[in-house]
Amino acid sequence: MCRWLAFHGSPVLLDTLLYRPEHSLINQSLRARMGLEATNGDGFGVGWYSAEGDGTPAVFRDVGPAWNNQNLRELAAHVRSPLFLAHVRASTGSAVQQTNCHPFRHGRWLWMHNGAIADFPRLQRDLCMAVDPALFPCMEGSTDSEVMFYLAVTFGLDQDVPGAVGRMVGFVEQLGKVHGVPEPLQMTVAVSDGKSLWAFRYSSQGKSRTLFYSSKAETVRHLYPELDYLRHVSDSTRIVVSEPLGDLPGIWNELPEASYAVIPAVSDADYLPFIPSLP
Template identity: 80%
Template sequence: MCRWLAYAGSPLLLDEVLYRPEHSLIDQSLHARMGVESTNGDGFGIGWYSPGGDGTPAVFRDIGPAWNNRNLRELAAHVRSPLFFAHVRASTGSAIQQTNCHPFRHGRWLWMHNGAIADFPRLQRDLCMAVDPALFPSMEGSTDSEVMFYLAVTFGLDQDVPGAVARMAGLVERLGKLHGVDHPLQMTIAVSDGERVWAFRYSSQKQSRSLFYSNRTDTVRELYPELDYLRDVSDETRLVVSEPLGSLPGVWNELPEGSYAVLPSAPTEDYLPFVPDLT
């Protein structure tokens, strides 16, 4: 599978999250603790929104491992962003090529995924036929993750993010049943329009891949006033990660099975239930 993180909050150098934590995403690319594989070296990608930009995210992806990519290290030390994605890939069978590396971009949207559609080749044609024909030329790769993205765009991502993802998941579930595929969907997904991040955790088998969100910064600041890097970030700054970036108690919460979170979120509403739309 894969490991990923999404950040939303005060503008921050990517390096602060990608490299510096004790169990950073770069460390997870070599030593994942909660993934199916401990090594995630089949490519990587970052996507970020620039303050004052036109709302379209920049994307940098490559097919080599993240842990020894000099260009990634250089970018991370100089790019400052209020909202960014990062993903390290372990292929589930599709080709190792740039167009299959996450995150995927369409207009102002970013999307990344950890998981798989079971027996994807059996479902692929029917799933692709459900993509809006006007969107089909934008699909460049061969992954189930990209098909899921364009299905969500087809089903109204611009108007209703949770609803569009629920309709996408529902279609996968229905086609899986039609083709005799047990437990067709496994997903943790992050999607953003540049203003907010939606993070989803769901699987047909109710045994989803790991996903965690950080407590509000003001809460963590009260617990650990000695952490200097928290002094200059907003109270609403949050992270969603496949694995916690460190071991400090009280910082990380597991996103429950069958739920989604929105960043930034209201202090009293960390997550909401997620159910595929089977209608």
């Protein structure tokens, strides 16, 4: 399937995480360790918010592999952002085209997904018909991921992110049962409104794809004082990844099954339970 990365914290150059780590996202596009496929070369995308912008994110996506895209390397070395999402794609059946590359954008929202809706062609029509008619023209591609996004927007993403994602999941699972697909959903999802970042890990069968979040910056600084790039980041800086960017102990924590994290945190807990519901 895919690999992705989401960052929230003190502004950094995109290449600080996309290229520089030992097992960076660009490295994972060619040599993933924990995905179903080692190669994620069916397109890529990065979406970022600017500290000086109007709250609307910029998006750069392309259909080629991330590992040899010179435009991405150039952009990543010059764009600095406090909040960005990046994704390398391994298609689960939909076409390799720019409109199918993540992250997807609607207004101030960014969304990206790793996983799949099982038997999506069988469910696709009914799923799409549940999208708010005013939003339907905004869908440009043919992926299950984009349909999930617009269902979440339809079900109230603007008002309650965990609730809207929970209603989207509940609807997909209910529809799956109607069509004889008992375990229809596999997902890790990142979504942001430019202020906060939410990351979800869930699957209908209870065996979700991997997802990790970084320890608090102060903890990592204490463990590894030699890491220069951590000296100036805020304590609230966090990274969420499909798989760790390196092998140093104490930095990466697996997000549990059926849970979600929000950054900045809304409680002392690093994560909260994720419970699907019917819309």
